[in-house]
Amino acid sequence: xxxxxxxxxxxxxxxxxxxxxxxxxGHDHDHGHGHEHHHHHAHGNxxxxxxxxHHGGSFQPGKTVLQIEQDILGKNNLLAEHNRGFFEAKNxxxxxxxxxxxxxxxxxxxxxxxDLKNEFPCYVIEGDQQTSNDASRIAATGAEVVQIxxxxxxxxxxxxxxxxxxxxKPADDSLLFIENVGNLVCPAMFDLGEGxxxxxxxxTEGEDKPVKYPDMFHSSQLCIINKIDLLPYVxxxxxxxxxxxxxxxxxxxxxELSATTGQGMEQWYExxxxxxxx
Amino acid sequence: MxxxxxxxxxxxIAEEQVKKASAQQVDxxxxxxxxxxxxxxxxxxxxxxxxxxxxxxxxTDRYIQRIPGKARCVECGSSFLMxxxxxxxxxxxxxxxxxxxxxxLRVKALTVS
Ligand SMILES: Nc1nc2c(ncn2[C@@H]2O[C@H](COP(=O)(O)OP(=O)(O)O)[C@@H](O)[C@H]2O)c(=O)[nH]1
Ligand SMILES: [Mg+2]
Ligand SMILES: [Zn+2]
Ligand SMILES: [Zn+2]
Ligand SMILES: [Zn+2]
Numbered sequence: 001x002x003x004x005x006x007x008x009x010x011x012x013x014x015x016x017x018x019x020x021x022x023x024x025x026g027h028d029h030d031h032g033h034g035h036e037h038h039h040h041h042a043h044g045n046x047x048x049x050x051x052x053x054h055h056g057g058s059f060q061p062g063k064t065v066l067q068i069e070q071d072i073l074g075k076n077n078l079l080a081e082h083n084r085g086f087f088e089a090k091n092x093x094x095x096x097x098x099x100x101x102x103x104x105x106x107x108x109x110x111x112x113x114x115d116l117k118n119e120f121p122c123y124v125i126e127g128d129q130q131t132s133n134d135a136s137r138i139a140a141t142g143a144e145v146v147q148i149x150x151x152x153x154x155x156x157x158x159x160x161x162x163x164x165x166x167x168x169k170p171a172d173d174s175l176l177f178i179e180n181v182g183n184l185v186c187p188a189m190f191d192l193g194e195g196x197x198x199x200x201x202x203x204t205e206g207e208d209k210p211v212k213y214p215d216m217f218h219s220s221q222l223c224i225i226n227k228i229d230l231l232p233y234v235x236x237x238x239x240x241x242x243x244x245x246x247x248x249x250x251x252x253x254x255x256e257l258s259a260t261t262g263q264g265m266e267q268w269y270e271x272x273x274x275x276x277x278x
Numbered sequence: 279m280x281x282x283x284x285x286x287x288x289x290x291i292a293e294e295q296v297k298k299a300s301a302q303q304v305d306x307x308x309x310x311x312x313x314x315x316x317x318x319x320x321x322x323x324x325x326x327x328x329x330x331x332x333x334x335x336x337x338t339d340r341y342i343q344r345i346p347g348k349a350r351c352v353e354c355g356s357s358f359l360m361x362x363x364x365x366x367x368x369x370x371x372x373x374x375x376x377x378x379x380x381x382x383l384r385v386k387a388l389t390v391s
Binding site: 063075153 | 383389
């Protein structure tokens, strides 16, 4: 069990599954196809030993000291660069969509895929801790989708994307949308090799999200403000949210839209077309 | 809970080094972690025990060197200690700061035998 958020996930198994439209009739259990791959190191029964943390302690002689100075995220960064090279070679625009849970990433994708399917070949990688509900919603639009269940992992990592790409086999000159796990903290630290990172907030959240999660905003290139159809009913101040975002990031482009009513979606499509270079 | 993935990456690095050095165990490991690296200390502490179980780091002494955040204001040029990421410049209040130190996430050294 994960003792931090109490999510009750028994182990750290990552599951990657291709979800097809025939499987969209609403059950959320796994179908057992796809392969498993042990990612995080497993944990058994917690044997407590006293924390040993003598700051700056010296190393004993007679043993080999390896001064490695190695970046802990180095392996992820390297794999992310592999992915980036793959995308560049195939002229694929890969977007990493990040937000808090419920901001509307899946809703935005559903509408986008429906509207753009005759314009671009579109592919989706869905990150989710447990279920394949989102992947089923995506598959229903006709887009090719691979689900990554991260188990207790609260973010996607570059090697998961690498594995998912082997199943997805995206075509040249296509769009790849990666829906990250709903979380504004650690997805910021894990480069997936994407061409751009898009952060989504909705007007039902606080305007101060950017200053609460500065890393996420700082590493994003576009900020989408979703659910603007609800603006008459909430106290969300759009200009204030933008001001906060500008404080902590280089984001100059904001797109206000409603994935539900479709208002503002054309601006998002224009942004995509510009990115793709059409 | 990315602390657990960070620990998993540290374990990977340690296992690779042990193999390369044809060693049996890791006696101690020295980490450098910046105050602005997005690591929650209490979570790291908690997750460590879980994360290193049945790995080469299970009985390893761990030393963490915490590196304070340091930034330079892009507007007025003054350098200051940054406690929280994107704190404003204490002199002119600007939020446009270049982070000089504090984002480190490194395995500095290992002692193997
Ligand atoms: N009113 C309104 N609701 C929305 C909008 N976009 C998403 N939602 C709703 O917000 C909830 C969460 O959306 P979802 O796409 O699952 O969020 P995700 O967790 O970021 O993927 C769902 O109930 C959606 O119907 C929008 O533009 N307007
Ligand atoms: Mg979703
Ligand atoms: Zn959990
Ligand atoms: Zn995470
Ligand atoms: Zn200043």
